[in-house]
Amino acid sequence: MPRSGPLDAALSAGGLHSRLSDAASGVGVTLRGVRRIYPTGLEAVASLDLTIEAGAFVAFLGPSGCGKSTLLRLIAGLDQPTDGSITFSRAASGASVAFVFQDPHLMPWRRVLENAALPLELAGVGERDRKDRAMAALEEVGLADAAVRYPRELSGGMRMRVSLARALVTRPALLLLDEPFAALDELTRRMLDDQLRALWQKLGMTVLFVTHTLSEASYLAERAIVFSKSPARVVADHTLALPREREHALRSTPAFLAEEQTLYEALVRGEAT
């Protein structure tokens, strides 16, 4: 059954033929008393209240297995909460959502361009238009040259960028990333961090970013939410007092290190509860 999903609404809102340079604005997310108890009886998220403003860049931190991925899947609508509600600031279906997993999860039988165009293809966008837009998304992540290659012919970092391009191609109002760069080397990761941050500044979508790396969270996000160990509760909800323009030099400033320390202490507290 074809669903007239959030994507359609966002596509028509943005104009089907708009080029990628058009900025999509973010969507706000409100969680009220959200719980998730798995059929196994395990409570992964316990009665969570959270408000995320439109256009925010929020990092989710917390011990392994505390329920971050579960939370992200709930927000994406890939899983349903046992209790509580998740609402979006625009009309119920007004948010287009994109998801980036820890691994690229590309379709190996498709070329890079066709991988990046997948979301548009599923939304029924015509071939010419979707190829143009996928190409523009690949340009944004610096992969225009690799468009006709197959995923197996790319390095891990390049594949992750294709995955990012695939997520950005619909101009999502909400971008969810679950430890997206965790498997990459430090240099590649920092480069992708910079690209992501720049794209966020350019496009203005809401970004929820799960990471285990404190410096990555501090460097990228405007706000960091630290969860306790399972079931996830908010231990700290911290607005990072850092300049909007982030450069690598920032990482060694006292302000940055202090923020990192704050998050670290919150993590320790969450582990102790």
Added chain:
Amino acid sequence: MGAFLERALPPTLALGGFLAIWEVLTRALDVPAYLVPPPSAVLAAALQEPSTLLVGAMTTGRAALVGFAFSCAFGILAAITLATSRRLERAFYPYTVFLQTVPIVAIAPLLVLWFGPGLRAVAVSAFIVSVFPIIANTLAGLRSVDPALRDLFRLYGASRLATLVKLELPSAIPEIVTGLRVAAGLSVIGTIVGEFVAGFAEGAPGLGIVVLTSYRQLRTDVLFAAVLTAAGLGFTLFALVNAVGRLLLRRWHASELSR
């Protein structure tokens, strides 16, 4: 060219050596030709009766192809249907195993009763023997789709059909090809067995019939030639499926890389 020689030479030498030893042993030990004819005698028989073998290969090949084609169509469709729901799979999959375990020789007379002797009964026999590996492998392929990609399709509101065509079938291709490879050889086996029981109808006897008649006449050399022809037929079908599989998978799947 050098690479081709490198690949073709070892099996050719092995075959040559094997045939030479066979020839020498049968002659040296004076083995009666009705027990084990020397390769030269088999070759002579094949050259003597080229039309018998050729006609046999055509008849058998046609029945095997028909059976195999039905196996592909039915097997893949059945797997797609079973994959739509766990309940459906639980209800019917155990009975497809039946196709695998049914002794084809025992039910071949039934096939003659139902379909009449000749091509139809023989092709059904080929179908029964070869369909299960296609169902089982296709089903396994459809079931083992990357769950993250499934989530992605769900996130973007993909229809059931789009998910099948754009995600499930392409990612199942390696398993489907594996199933087809196994089925290709089996379909020839099923044809020969079917011919033993049901192949007497038509003017052009298949290889199974050639095997039976030459056995009754103690023409072991012709029997050998017929068996080898049947094996060659199975191999050809297998190679064909292999080539198609390679074409489909060469750019992306590990099984066809670095070749």
